[in-house]
Amino acid sequence: QVQLVESGGGLAQPGGSLRLSCATSGFTFSAYVMSWARQAPGKGLEWMCSVYNDGSETHYADSVKGRFTISRDNVKNTVYLQMNSLKPEDTALYYCGKAQRWGRGYFAPEEYDYRGQGTQVTVSS
16 A cells, blocks of 8 residues: 655754655655645645656745755655755644656645655754
C-alpha cells in the first residue's frame, strides 16, 4: 500500500533552516507529482508547494515562495523540502502529499492525498 513517511522536523530559531524528507513506497514514485502541505494549530491544511514527477517544474504558495525549495530524487523515491529563513508562523505539522492521478502537470491543492503521520516543525527563539 501507499506509504509516505515524513522526517526531519524539529525546533529551529527564527531565520534558521530545516530540511524535511518524505520517504515513499507502494507506488511508482516517478509517475506522480508530489507536494508538501502543513497544518498549524487550530487551522486547516495549507498547500505549500509541488514538484512535477520528472522534477522539471515546481510551484509555490506565496507564503513560502523564495524561502522554501521542493525537490525530489526518483531513484531514492524521496521528496524533500528545504526551508530557509524560517519564521514563527511556519510552526506547523508538515505533510508530504501524492497527486491523486499519475502524470506530469499542475494539480490543484485539493487534488493530493496526505497519508503520512507528518513531522512537527517549531520555530521559536
